[in-house]
Amino acid sequence: MRRLEVLEAEGVTFVCNTEVGKDLPTETLMKDFDAVILCTGSTRPRDLPIEGRDLKGIHFAMEFLTGNTRTLLDGKPSADYLSAAGKDVVIIGGGDTGTDCVGTSIRQGCKSVTQLEIMPRPPESRAANNPWPEWPKIYRLDYGQEEAAALFGDDPRAYLNTATRFEGDDEGNLKAVHTVQIQWAKDEQGRFSPQNIPGTERVLPAQMVLLAMGFLGPEQPIIDALGLEQDGRSNIKAEHEQYTTSIPGVFAAGDCRRGQSLVVWAFNEGRGVARECDRYLMGATQLP
Numbered sequence: 001m002r003r004l005e006v007l008e009a010e011g012v013t014f015v016c017n018t019e020v021g022k023d024l025p026t027e028t029l030m031k032d033f034d035a036v037i038l039c040t041g042s043t044r045p046r047d048l049p050i051e052g053r054d055l056k057g058i059h060f061a062m063e064f065l066t067g068n069t070r071t072l073l074d075g076k077p078s079a080d081y082l083s084a085a086g087k088d089v090v091i092i093g094g095g096d097t098g099t100d101c102v103g104t105s106i107r108q109g110c111k112s113v114t115q116l117e118i119m120p121r122p123p124e125s126r127a128a129n130n131p132w133p134e135w136p137k138i139y140r141l142d143y144g145q146e147e148a149a150a151l152f153g154d155d156p157r158a159y160l161n162t163a164t165r166f167e168g169d170d171e172g173n174l175k176a177v178h179t180v181q182i183q184w185a186k187d188e189q190g191r192f193s194p195q196n197i198p199g200t201e202r203v204l205p206a207q208m209v210l211l212a213m214g215f216l217g218p219e220q221p222i223i224d225a226l227g228l229e230q231d232g233r234s235n236i237k238a239e240h241e242q243y244t245t246s247i248p249g250v251f252a253a254g255d256c257r258r259g260q261s262l263v264v265w266a267f268n269e270g271r272g273v274a275r276e277c278d279r280y281l282m283g284a285t286q287l288p
């Protein structure tokens with residue numbers, strides 16, 4: 001709040017609870033402002049369209065995390081709150097979003113938590129193709145898995161594992177997840193793809209599944225409303241360091257430009273796009 005107050009005192013106006021393209025037409029935005037910077041993030045979740053996907057109890061990670069955060073901030077359960085209390089929870093996806101689901105499920109009082117990760121367990125020390133000064137891609141316990149290990153005795157991640165189908169009861173409620181171990185092998189086109197290993201099937205009891213398998217790109221409505229060009233991965237097309245889109249005066253930065261990424265990149269791109277927007281408005285810039 002202190003930081004927000006500093007920005008407000010500097011002349012920034014924050015307009016909350018307003019979705020551009022819905023509550024505020026993009027035409028108004030383009031008419032009222034000389035430049036527009038889009039930082040709308042990469043929030044379209046990857047789905048898992050296997051048998052039983054429609055059962056009650058299967059949610060995208062962000063539905064679960066958003067309702068939880070809203071409840072904490074409001075101090076009372078929000079209408080969209082999803083509770084993991086007393087449930088066997090299976091989280092599909094082993095990234096940062098999956099980690100937040102592990103930590104949140106535990107703090108809500110889940111009965112058990114399992115995290116399926118399709119990639120292999122990283123090595124304990126750097127591989128030969130990952131030398132210093134690259135970021136070391138090694139096995140780590142993030143906070144969620146650390147809490148799970150402290151409570152249930154083990155890292156909840158099952159590597160090289162995926163779900164094959166969801167099983168429900170007579171009332172359409174999720175009751176189990178069928179899983180299988182996979183191996184990465186070349187397919188007919190010579191591309192590495194996951195292949196099921198026969199005889200490794202398991203059935204995990206589950207009353208809640210959280211899908212945390214990454215994000216496919218930015219939300220489409222605002223892109224369509226403005227008529228912006230997109231790149232091959234559906235992100236808003238704009239070069240790094242330039243941030244200019246196919247429409248003059250409209251810039252894009254952060255996850256909506258580069259795809260789901262990291263906070264450090266959001267900082268980097270936020271500073272870069274501010275510089276380029278200043279150059280566009282003033283003809284020159286002194287911003288770094």
Ligand SMILES: Cc1cc2nc3c(=O)[nH]c(=O)nc-3n(C[C@H](O)[C@H](O)[C@H](O)COP(=O)(O)OP(=O)(O)OC[C@H]3O[C@@H](n4cnc5c(N)ncnc54)[C@H](O)[C@@H]3O)c2cc1C
Binds near residue numbers: 019065097266
């Ligand atoms: C669950 C989760 C866990 C993560 N954990 C980590 C982590 O541990 N470390 C790390 O470095 N990164 C993590 N990330 C990634 C990181 O959060 C993002 O890379 C970063 O927040 C991207 O910043 P951004 O400003 O580009 O977009 P965002 O932070 O996604 O912000 C986009 C904003 O735009 C708003 N918006 C979208 N459309 C509209 C519209 N039409 N009108 C008005 N507003 C709109 C959204 O409401 C949102 O507030 C995580 C991401 C998720 C989802």
